Amino acid sequence: MDSRSEEKVVARRSRYVVEGGHDYDCGGSPQQRQRRDISGPRSKTPMTDLSVIAGSRRLRRGGVIGGSTSGEAAVNGGKCGGVHQRWLKETKIETQKKFVLFSPFCNKFERNKRRVVSCPEEDRISKLPEQLIDSILELLPIEDSVRTSIISESWRYRWTTMGALVFDKHFSNKFANNGAFGRNGFIRIINQVLFLHKGPILKFHLHIPNISLDSFQEVDQWMSFLSRNGVTELLLTNLNQRYELPSYVFSCLELTKLKLVNCFFKTPLKFEGCLNLEELCLQDVDFGTSLCGNKINLPQLKKLILLTCKNVYNFNIKATKLCVLTIVACRDTILLRLLDSSCLFVAGLALRKPIQDFVRGEKINLATMLSKLPRVEYLFIDNYFLKSLVAEKIPKFLPRAISSLKRLWLFDYQLGDMDQLHVALCFLRNSLNLEKLSVTHSEMESRVDVGPASNHLESPNCLDCMLTRLQTVKIECLQGSKPELLFIKLLLAHSPSLQNFTITPSENTDAQKRFDIAKDVMQFRRASPKAKMIYLNPET
Structure with missing residues (x-):
């Protein structure tokens, strides 16, 4: 057999490996290999690069492809490399469309079987609608979104149409930990992202870390850029x-x-308001004096x-x-x-300091405040605000009951404070539809006399009404003082619809004190036969 005929034989048998899907072994006797060659291919499914790589390894080992004899193997040893390159080039397109899965769990009779699975030409994510991809x-994270530009040519500018750019605390900390986030790096990264971005920016979050900034000139430029791109959500930390908010922000309609x-909250002189603003959160903001008189x-x-x-006194709004x-x-x-809003149904009021510590204090009583909250359903009040409501004697029943309050x-x-106790009891008497009560106790000073509060809670007319709608009570940071235990006893005796009563003692109490509290509470009479007492460990 001449050399040209030998090359044809090798090429034909190589195509059997790629196109026929037949598993040809290099081992076995020449007669066995010849019988396998005569039997021909078992399937017509093309194979992939994995089979080509496997076939090339057999050629390099000097084995025989397609069941050639030992004499043919000796002849093909020096020429199969060039032939292999030719048929690999011819079948490159076909082999890229399929891949072979080798099952590691097949039995000894099926170890060499291959399963052929079709693979789509394009990935599914690229075919999704642009809005869904955005x-x-x-x-x-913003850094991962920008990195998608290296996936392929079609993804190079995909991130530039995102409607949200979030440079949050996670972004700042990640670059700061890598040691590559100085003043210039922070400004350069955001400038590049904004420069390459296309289309409107609906959501923009910016977390300015504690780095040395000569001025906020770059931040002003970013705010000006956002005001021209239809921003609807702006979060600036x-x-x-303190950063003075530029007038560009107030022009974002x-x-x-x-x-x-x-920040400094300084509105323009002719500013009338934000007509579409639905949510406003201001923390550590100074309103200055320029807002005085401007609604x-x-x-x-x-x-x-x-x-x-x-300077919240100068913050005058109409909402x-x-x-x-x-x-x-x-x-x-x-x-x-x-509070001049008839739609208000959630109110949280906390002074966190005594009223004497404030420059200007507004003296209001409980009846006046509740008259401004005709639809309130959830009310959160701290101890200092409770005490500030005692501008005059607290009546048992208000002129108008709080029929809407549910939580x-x-x-x-602090139950040892008589002013706070009177306000709390007034809330309970006048809240006809109260369903959930949460009380977080504060540790009282040792010099406070709790005798008057205890005597008042033990009096028969302390709470001369039933809390018919109260279903859930949650008390936290319980110290185990006598007024606290009497208050629990009062609630259990006047709540016929009570279902769950949860108590969490303070972390400062020892194990013996917690046991004594639980023992006393379990002995109190309950007006509700369905009331379930839940005693939690503060350490969990």
Whole structure:
């Protein structure tokens, strides 16, 4: 057999390996290999690069492909390399469309069988609608979204149309830990992302870490860029010196959610308001004096949160659709002005300091405050705000009952204080539809005399009404004092619909004290036969 005929034989038998899917072994006697060659291919399914790689390894070992004899193997040993390259090039397109799965769990009779599985030419994610792809990219960290540009040519600029850019605390910490996040690096990265971005930016979160910034000139430029790109949600957290919000932000007519931390809130002189703003959260914000007398119209505002803000007296707004109001540790708050909304159903009011520590204090009584909350369903009040409501003698029954209140949370409550006790009992008497009561106790000073509070709780007319709708009571940080135990006894005796009563003692109490509290509580009479007592370990 001449050399040209030998090359044809090798090429034909190599195609059997690729196209026939027949498993040819290099082992066995020449007669066995010849019988396998005569039997021919068992299937017509093309194989893949894995089979080609396996075949090339057999050629390099000097084996025989297609059942050639030992004499043919000696002849093919020096020429099969070139032939192998030719048929590999010819079948490259076909082999890229299929792949072979080798099952490691097949029995001894099926170890060499191959399963052929079709693979699509394009990935499924690339065929998804662009809006869905943008939604997926927005769920990823910003650095991972940008890295998708190296996947393929079609993905190179896919991230540039995302509607949300989030440079949050996770982003800042990740670069800071790598040691490559200085002032220039922080500004350069955000500038590059904004420069390459295309289309509107609906959501923008910016966390400015505690790095040395000469000025906020770059931040002002970013705010100006956002105001021209239809931003609807802006979250700005600043850990540097207080940042004065530029006038560009107030020109964002599409803005629906705004959260600012450590900023100056200074509106333009002719600013009338944000007509589409629905949620406003301000933390460590200074309103200054420029807002005095200027009323900001927020007709769509539904949620307002003020945390440790300054000069709140100068923050004058008109929000007729306000539903949720939270004020924590804000000086100069004109509460009655902020409560001027008939839609308010969630209110959280916490001073966190005695009323004497504030520059301006608004003296209001309980009846006046509740008259501004005709639809409130959830009320959160801390101990200092409770005490501030005692501007005059607390009546047993208010002129108008709180028929809408369903959940009451008394935070840092001190039962040994008679003023707080009277306000709490007044809430219970006038809340006809109260369903859930949460009380978080605060540790009282040892010099406080709890005798008057204990005597008042033991009097027969302390709570001369039944809490017919009360179903759940949760008491936390229980110290085990006599007024606290008497208050629990009072609630159990006046709650005929009670289902769950959960008690969590304070972490400062020892094991013996916790056992004594549980023993005393279990002996109290219950008006509800379905009441279940739950005693939790504070360490869990």
